[in-house]
Amino acid sequence: MTLLRRALVALGVASFIAAVLRLRGTGGSPPQGGGWRELSGPELDG
Amino acid sequence: MKIGILGVGATGARAARQLVDAPEVTSVVLAGGRRDRIKSLTASLPDHGLAAADPLDAGVDGLILAGPSGTHGAVVRRALEAGVPVVSTSDAPEEIEAMLSLSSEATERQVSVAVGAAFAPGMSCLLAAHGAQGFDELDEIHVARVGAGGPACARQHHDALSGTAIDWRDGGWQERRSGSGRELVWFPDPMGARDCYRASLADPFVLVDAFPGVQRVTARLAANRRDRMTARFPMLRRPPAEGGPGAIRVELRGRVDGRTAVAVFGAIDRPAVASGAVAALAIRRLVRGESRRDGVGGLAAMFEPGPFLAELSERGVKAAVFEGSHGAPDLAESVQGR
Numbered sequence: 352m353t354l355l356r357r358a359l360v361a362l363g364v365a366s367f368i369a370a371v372l373r374l375r376g377t378g379g380s381p382p383q384g385g386g387w388r389e390l391s392g393p394e395l396d397g
Numbered sequence: 398m399k400i401g402i403l404g405v406g407a408t409g410a411r412a413a414r415q416l417v418d419a420p421e422v423t424s425v426v427l428a429g430g431r432r433d434r435i436k437s438l439t440a441s442l443p444d445h446g447l448a449a450a451d452p453l454d455a456g457v458d459g460l461i462l463a464g465p466s467g468t469h470g471a472v473v474r475r476a477l478e479a480g481v482p483v484v485s486t487s488d489a490p491e492e493i494e495a496m497l498s499l500s501s502e503a504t505e506r507q508v509s510v511a512v513g514a515a516f517a518p519g520m521s522c523l524l525a526a527h528g529a530q531g532f533d534e535l536d537e538i539h540v541a542r543v544g545a546g547g548p549a550c551a552r553q554h555h556d557a558l559s560g561t562a563i564d565w566r567d568g569g570w571q572e573r574r575s576g577s578g579r580e581l582v583w584f585p586d587p588m589g590a591r592d593c594y595r596a597s598l599a600d601p602f603v604l605v606d607a608f609p610g611v612q613r614v615t616a617r618l619a620a621n622r623r624d625r626m627t628a629r630f631p632m633l634r635r636p637p638a639e640g641g642p643g644a645i646r647v648e649l650r651g652r653v654d655g656r657t658a659v660a661v662f663g664a665i666d667r668p669a670v671a672s673g674a675v676a677a678l679a680i681r682r683l684v685r686g687e688s689r690r691d692g693v694g695g696l697a698a699m700f701e702p703g704p705f706l707a708e709l710s711e712r713g714v715k716a717a718v719f720e721g722s723h724g725a726p727d728l729a730e731s732v733q734g735r
Contacts, residue, residue, distance in 0.1 A: 384721065385719060385720045385721035386586075386719070386720065387585045387586055387663065387717040387718070387719055387720075388717060388718055388719075388720050389715050389716070389717050390527075390662075390706065390710070390715070390716045390717060390718055392707055392710070394718075395527070395702075395703040395704070395706045395707040395710070395716075
């Protein structure tokens with residue numbers, strides 16, 4: 352019973368940390384779609 | 398303006414053709430390589446082409462080194478003594494490192510030397526410099542390339558997969574095994590996705606020199622199973638006179654307004670064509686005194702990237718940016734596309 356309780360607590364803590372990192376992390380998600388666009392003259396003036 | 402080209406292979410010949418189109422270039426002095434090739438190339442450049450045993454003795458205003466890697470360092474030393482600006486298309490890491498070490502001497506002599514002036518390194522450095530302007534803080538640069546120019550480039554490509562790859566990580570160089578670190582890299586269409594591996598490439602040397610605060614710089618080369626398996630043996634087949642289409646991809650990671658950001662740039666072209674155009678534009682800029690500084694450096698350190706890329710685009714070597722979306726793909730659009 353103690354082992355089960357400890358395992359549940361560990362799982363809960365791990366889930367909480369994962370949720371915090373998922374919500375507050377600044378890495379963002381990689382692009383899910385998109386495409387290549389040719390760089391045009393005005394963009395290269397800078 | 399009198400420009401010398403030492404090495405008239407695929408890249409050197411393309412550079413010569415680019416130079417004769419420039420109004421300020423009055424003659425192109427060709428040297429190094431097979432005599433019949435120099436003769437035919439000279440004949441194909443009416444009113445411009447001249448053959449010479451040694452371009453430095455011919456009194457050139459600038460010199461492009463387009464011969465095989467390993468032959469550039471000694472000529473750069475002679476050019477520095479003569480006060481002649483040089484552009485080197487070598488992509489051999491040891492040679493580029495050795496040429497970069499001549500920077501203080503070149504600065505003292507007030508001579509500019511642009512090294513790694515090809516497709517990658519070269520245009521890849523310009524894309525990195527252009528993209529870096531959009532970041533508050535640039536942390537990582539990852540370059541990948543596919544394809545080779547002439548036979549010398551193909552041999553260098555072959556050797557790169559058997560040498561030691563050098564990555565820049567947290568302020569120090571890390572040696573990694575070439576052929577390791579497989580990564581699926583998406584190049585501009587129609588090249589698409591290719592498996593790329595660590596290789597003995599020069600990009601990290603020129604990029605770390607240009608971006609001193611960067612934390613990670615890596616370079617990868619596209620290869621298939623046969624390339625990787627035969628990399629440690631001599632080339633079994635003679636490389637073609639010129640390779641097919643190639644591509645480069647530059648991924649930048651850093652911070653914008655305190656948040657992590659990623660930018661991806663690329664280009665697709667025949668590597669020899671792009672390299673010739675890059676080298677020709679670089680030497681014209683050096684001779685006109687339009688480099689950012691004296692000394693030895695890669696293109697990111699030596700030139701303003703925007704105008705250089707714009708002129709490359711006018712000459713048909715076009716850069717592209719990857720525009721990603723973070724949501725799920727628009728289902729309606731994808732259905733319509735079927």
